[in-house]
Amino acid sequence: MAERLRKVMLTFYVSEEEKAHIQKKMELMKVKNMSGYLRKMAIDGYLLQVDYSNFDKIAENLTGVSRNINQIAKRVNATDNIYAEDMRQIKKSQEEIWQLLKSILSQLP
Numbered sequence: 730m731a732e733r734l735r736k737v738m739l740t741f742y743v744s745e746e747e748k749a750h751i752q753k754k755m756e757l758m759k760v761k762n763m764s765g766y767l768r769k770m771a772i773d774g775y776l777l778q779v780d781y782s783n784f785d786k787i788a789e790n791l792t793g794v795s796r797n798i799n800q801i802a803k804r805v806n807a808t809d810n811i812y813a814e815d816m817r818q819i820k821k822s823q824e825e826i827w828q829l830l831k832s833i834l835s836q837l838p
Contacts, residue, residue, distance in 0.1 A: 739771075783833045787826060794822040 743751065751763070758778050760766045801815045 783829060787829050787833075790822060790826045790829065794819060794826070797822065 751766075755761070755763065755766050758766070797815070797818055801811075801819070804815070805811055
């Protein structure tokens with residue numbers, strides 16, 4: 730076994746209610762390691778839970794836009810024509826991405 734990074738052990742006592750409260754907070758933060766949770770709380774005093782679901786939406790939209798651009802590029806290479814509807818679709822997708830980004834930025838402190 731590799732040598733421990735942390736060599737000093739700290740211990741303290743809590744009541745059953747306090748332990749339940751700690752475990753409830755850990756569940757809310759989706760943390761399973763009590764040692765890591767307690768160490769983080771002792772050092773920093775707080776934990777932040779970040780919701781990345783908006784970034785998932787942005788990534789999904791970017792994937793869609795990229796796919797559309799690739800399809801348009803293939804069509805342009807094959808026909809030497811650029812269609813106005815294709816350009817409208819790209820602009821619409823791009824606007825959706827910008828709206829998501831603006832929404833995220835407006836929620837930041």
